[in-house]
Amino acid sequence: MALKATNCPGCGKLFLNPGPGKYCPNCMKKQEEQMDEIASFVRDNPRSSVSEICAALSVKKALVIAMLQSGRLEESNINIKYPCASCGKMIRHGRYCKACGKKITGEIAASLQRVRKNAAEQREKKGIYSKDQWMK
Ligand SMILES: [Zn+2]
Ligand SMILES: [Zn+2]
Numbered sequence: 001m002a003l004k005a006t007n008c009p010g011c012g013k014l015f016l017n018p019g020p021g022k023y024c025p026n027c028m029k030k031q032e033e034q035m036d037e038i039a040s041f042v043r044d045n046p047r048s049s050v051s052e053i054c055a056a057l058s059v060k061k062a063l064v065i066a067m068l069q070s071g072r073l074e075e076s077n078i079n080i081k082y083p084c085a086s087c088g089k090m091i092r093h094g095r096y097c098k099a100c101g102k103k104i105t106g107e108i109a110a111s112l113q114r115v116r117k118n119a120a121e122q123r124e125k126k127g128i129y130s131k132d133q134w135m136k
Pocket of ligand 1: 008025026
């Protein structure tokens with residue numbers, strides 16, 4: 001299968017893209033370097049905020065936040081806060097604040113329960129229906 005040439009979302013250069021949303025080798029390398037820079041900056045300045053990091057290293061805020069969310073900066077004992085992906089409250093770990101995390105897990109559990117209940121009801125209805133059919 002031939003690789004399709006697409007524009008890199010980072011620099012706009014046309015290159016043979018191995019998959020959707022991928023960056024060209026140049027940008028990948030640059031991003032890795034930036035992540036290393038961010039990581040060492042944060043080690044030296046554990047109390048800096050996300051905007052301070054961006055200003056100091058001229059990196060994209062999204063990159064810093066992506067690193068935080070994936071836990072890449074956690075072991076450097078940082079004190080950075082970034083907004084919860086749901087309510088915007090400032091947090092330090094993961095994607096959501098405690099309240100949203102709890103709410104989301106609760107919602108998932110509740111919808112699973114609903115799905116199970118529906119399936120059980122469907123089975124019951126079908127059971128009755130086929131019995132009626134049988135009686136006729
Ligand atoms: Zn690029
Ligand atoms: Zn939240």
